[in-house]
Amino acid sequence: MAGQKTDARDVHVGRRIAEQRKKASLTQKRVAERFGMSAAQLQKYEKGVNRISAIHLESFSRMTGVPVAYFFEDLVHTEEDAATGFSEQAQQSYAAGDGWMGLVEVVARHVREHFSEEHRRELAAAIHALDAKLGS
Secondary structure, X not given: OOOOOOOHHHHHHHHHHHHHHHHOOOOHHHHHHHHOOOHHHHHHHHHOOXXXXXXXXXXXXXXXXXXXXXXXXXXXXXXXXXXXXXXXXXXXXXXXXXXXXXXXXXXXHHHHHHOOHHHHHHHHHHHHXXXXXXXX
């Protein structure tokens, strides 16, 4: 994620991380050690200076017992955020209380930002194939 600009969304998520860490009586040092990073790096996530990965956010969610969606609640969306993703149809918004859909939102954002168009299509095809195998 080097060179990627952060924005108000990163600040919002970072504040939520700091709030939950403090509520759980966890120090930055303790959380950082569990993630294999420095306390300074965690502090950058909490301040929104650096963008936290979906994997770290999901791990932090489990550590604090808070659904991933919590970190995105009350997030103000801009027109710039309204990308349609893989299809012409706009994606349906997720329910704030549904942890799975919150995880989907985080992963989708990560895939959009870091995968090439070809790899996004391959991933989407694999997910559709899985859905068919599960009989949905």
